[in-house]
Amino acid sequence: MASVDSEEGKSQTESDEMQKHVDKTELVSENGKNLKWLLCPHCDSKVLQPNKGEYLEKEYVLPFTSAKHGEPKESERETLSQFWLVIDMYTFENVGFSKTVNTTKYLICADCEIGPIGFVNLEDKTKHYIALSRVKHQ
Numbered sequence: 001m002a003s004v005d006s007e008e009g010k011s012q013t014e015s016d017e018m019q020k021h022v023d024k025t026e027l028v029s030e031n032g033k034n035l036k037w038l039l040c041p042h043c044d045s046k047v048l049q050p051n052k053g054e055y056l057e058k059e060y061v062l063p064f065t066s067a068k069h070g071e072p073k074e075s076e077r078e079t080l081s082q083f084w085l086v087i088d089m090y091t092f093e094n095v096g097f098s099k100t101v102n103t104t105k106y107l108i109c110a111d112c113e114i115g116p117i118g119f120v121n122l123e124d125k126t127k128h129y130i131a132l133s134r135v136k137h138q
């Protein structure tokens with residue numbers, strides 16, 4: 001039986017445990033677009049069609065996924081570094097907005113209102129960022 005556990009040149013960084021790193025090999029196309037549908041991880045509602053988002057690495061702190069419109073607590077945050085950049089909210093199949101905190105508006109599932117699955121910076125409202133680890137790829 002072939003082993004797929006090859007560990008070559010494993011480079012660890014100190015902050016690894018703080019971040020959820022998503023294996024993007026089967027998610028990102030050659031031109032950096034999403035190969036799969038993006039779905040809500042809770043209710044499978046369709047968020048984004050394949051090929052509509054662009055893979056982007058960027059560090060951003062998002063509150064943990066929490067129910068409904070709960071106020072994100074300062075302690076309940078995680079640093080995320082992998083996003084789908086989506087230009088224009090009409091590109092989405094389905095997305096909702098939750099509260100605005102400073103210049104950030106959080107994106108939630110339009111059906112079950114679970115989130116945030118991403119965010120928009122109100123200083124550049126055309127750019128929507130969806131966290132890879134907060135959605136389901138199918």
Ligand SMILES: [Zn+2]
Binds near residue numbers: 040045109111112113
């Ligand atoms: Zn949902």
